[in-house]
Amino acid sequence: MTDPLLPIPWLNTSDEITPLPDPESAMIEPNGLLAIGGSLSINRLEEAYREGIFPWYGPDEPILWWSPDPRAVIPVDQLHISRSLRRALNRADYQVSLDRAFETVVEACAEPRPDQPGTWITDDMKAAYGRLHRAGLAHSIEIWRDQRLIGGLYGVSLGRAFFGESMFSREPNASKMAMAWLCAQLRAWQFQFLDCQMPTSHLLSMGARCLPRRQFLMMLAASQRQATRRGPWTLDIEDWRHE
Incomplete structure (x- = not known):
């Protein structure tokens, strides 16, 4: 579990207002750790992903929010x-x-x-x-x-x-x-x-x-300047395998 004395924000589980920190303020070690706590509500997750942040934590840990550098795409x-x-x-x-x-x-x-x-x-x-x-x-x-x-x-x-x-x-x-x-x-x-x-x-x-x-x-x-294609999704492409 992450040391609670690390200089990163802790969010209350009921706090849906405080924004997640700027990803550029994430820690170097462990790489990309940005904040602890909060919730996994739809609004919080949507906010996080739009800002390049994602949750990743183990069964015995609080919610940990990350934005690593570099990023794999x-x-x-x-x-x-x-x-x-x-x-x-x-x-x-x-x-x-x-x-x-x-x-x-x-x-x-x-x-x-x-x-x-x-x-x-x-x-x-x-x-x-x-x-x-x-x-x-x-x-x-x-x-x-x-x-x-x-x-x-x-x-x-x-x-x-x-x-x-x-x-x-x-x-x-x-x-x-x-x-x-x-x-x-x-x-x-x-x-x-x-x-x-x-x-x-x-x-x-x-x-x-x-x-x-x-x-x-x-x-x-x-x-994110483009509209979101909401689901459910269906496959609508022609066979591309021989392109």
Whole structure:
């Protein structure tokens, strides 16, 4: 748990008025920690994402708000598709959907993994993103085979920005397939980027770029001048796989 003596703001759980701090005031170590406390209400989460801030905390911690520097993003027209992913995408034995099984995707993302026995997707987080989904601001993309959910991801969308939260795979390449189809749909809707928050080797292999926070915030601000495409979303693109 973060040391409560650190010089960062604490927000009361009932405080829906005090704005989150300027992201540029975030701590260097731990990288991007900005504030503690507050709530996961729809208004607070929408405010946070529009300002480049997101919640991330463990089961025994208060809500922790972050805006790391640098920031990992994938331009939706620059997703790297490997040969193995291309082969998986070109198969004809799977189906893709948007917002068909949001809660199931979140539950799957929260399942323990061999290299990560715990999860930051707590019951409070599941409930909060469920509320965002019902408000039309959080979305999922699902990959199905034989009517079985084999992979997917979920995140938040505001303006022309999509903020990826988590993904899962039950078969090889399934989460990457979800990412590829999502980026294709976002391109068709004239989105510019998918926010990945923190870089990982998995995301970097798919084309994620690490931007200075200031550059990311400028790009984010431009995206928020566009209207939000509220859900539920449906897939409305032509087959793009041979472009």
